[in-house]
Amino acid sequence: MSDHLRLTHQDGVAILTIERPDRRNALDGPLWTGIGAAAQKLAQNPPKALIVTGAGGHFSSGMDLKPDNPLLQRLLPAMAAQDEGVFTALITELKGAVDALTLLPCPVIAAIEGACAGGGLEVALACDLRVAGETAFFSLPEARVGMMPDVGGTVRLARLIGRSRAAELILTNERIDARTAHHFGLINRVATPGQALAEALRLAIQTQSSAPTATKEILQLLRSPEPTFAAETAAGVRVLCSGEAVEGVSSFFEKRPPRWS
Numbered sequence: 001m002s003d004h005l006r007l008t009h010q011d012g013v014a015i016l017t018i019e020r021p022d023r024r025n026a027l028d029g030p031l032w033t034g035i036g037a038a039a040q041k042l043a044q045n046p047p048k049a050l051i052v053t054g055a056g057g058h059f060s061s062g063m064d065l066k067p068d069n070p071l072l073q074r075l076l077p078a079m080a081a082q083d084e085g086v087f088t089a090l091i092t093e094l095k096g097a098v099d100a101l102t103l104l105p106c107p108v109i110a111a112i113e114g115a116c117a118g119g120g121l122e123v124a125l126a127c128d129l130r131v132a133g134e135t136a137f138f139s140l141p142e143a144r145v146g147m148m149p150d151v152g153g154t155v156r157l158a159r160l161i162g163r164s165r166a167a168e169l170i171l172t173n174e175r176i177d178a179r180t181a182h183h184f185g186l187i188n189r190v191a192t193p194g195q196a197l198a199e200a201l202r203l204a205i206q207t208q209s210s211a212p213t214a215t216k217e218i219l220q221l222l223r224s225p226e227p228t229f230a231a232e233t234a235a236g237v238r239v240l241c242s243g244e245a246v247e248g249v250s251s252f253f254e255k256r257p258p259r260w261s
Contacts, residue, residue: 002034006055007042013204014047015197021056026064027119029071035123036097039104046106049204052127053111053197054120059136062118065145094119094151101126102223105216107207111200112136112187117175122153125160128219130187131203132178133196138186139175161185211260213242 004020016038018025035052042050054060065072071090078086101108101123110116110124112132117139124130132138140149140157148154149170158166161184169176181187191199207215217235221227239245244260251258 002030004031005034005038007038009047010201011205012048012208013201014042014050016050016052017055018053018060019055021054021058023064023066024058024061024115025054025056025120026061026066027123028064028069032071032094032097032119036100039100043100043104046104048208049107049109050101050104051109051111051197051200051204052101052123053200054113057194058114059110059112059116060118060120060123061115062120062141091150098123098126098151105212105219107204107215107219109200109204111197112178113194113196118142118149119151119153122149122151122156125153125156128222129200129203131189131191131196131200132181132187133191133193134178135193136178136181136196137175138169138178138181139173140170141173143170144173157186209257211239211242211244211248211258213244214239 004018004025006017006019008015008017016035018027018031020026020028020031039050063069063071067073074086074090077083078090107129108127110127110130112124112130113136114133116124116132116136118141121138121140140153142148142150149157154166154170157169160166161169165184168174176184176186178187178190182190189199189203210218217239221232221235224231247258247260
């Protein structure tokens with residue numbers, strides 16, 4: 001895992017913090033792959049929820065465009081040679097790192113302060129829920145430098161806020177604030193400045209009231225590119241077969257919190 005990533009735990013919730021505040025948590029090669037490696041490690045012993053956040057008042061300003069980024073050292077020669085193979089391999093590698101977050105059987109929540117731009121926003125979009133401080137801001141400015149949000153950002157943003165709003169945000173390089181992001185449906189909750197992580201922890205604890213099998217099946221269905229009613233039916237059958245409904249119904253009639261195994 002990258003030296004600029006810190007994994008901690010609180011009340012059964014894992015917190016993955018991007019720690020590169022001198023560059024507003026810009027993502028270099030080790031950070032990208034480190035996020036994927038951390039998610040894969042957590043998948044072996046899943047927490048009740050995972051929160052992804054950033055240190056120093058920012059979530060992430062996106063791809064690090066400084067020359068010492070190993071990703072740029074791979075990308076620039078390929079751009080000169082127009083090497084499609086390198087482009088494909090690089091995008092696929094970054095996608096795999098971000099997609100690892102979507103394979104966890106628990107809710108993944110982004111706690112956002114300050115900048116959430118470019119690749120940083122693409123990481124946040126891969127999360128199931130997003131909480132932002134009121135002074136946070138969001139943008140996908142890749143087209144301004146001749147690139148595009150190709151690590152899931154274009155597709156996920158369109159699914160989340162609609163194609164028209166996604167097109168406007170991406171093509172104009174516009175920066176939107178937390179209130180606008182909440183109005184668009186890009187984020188779930190707006191917190192007072194500096195309280196995004198605390199609010200994300202409260203949200204994570206709220207999700208723990210749901211049964212684990214139901215949570216896993218619901219997340220898989222919601223994360224699916226093309227969820228269907230047939231897939232929903234199959235998921236519902238698996239949830240009922242888990243036996244968790246027995247505890248759920250019993251706890252309801254006994255007026256107590258459920259005790260999930």
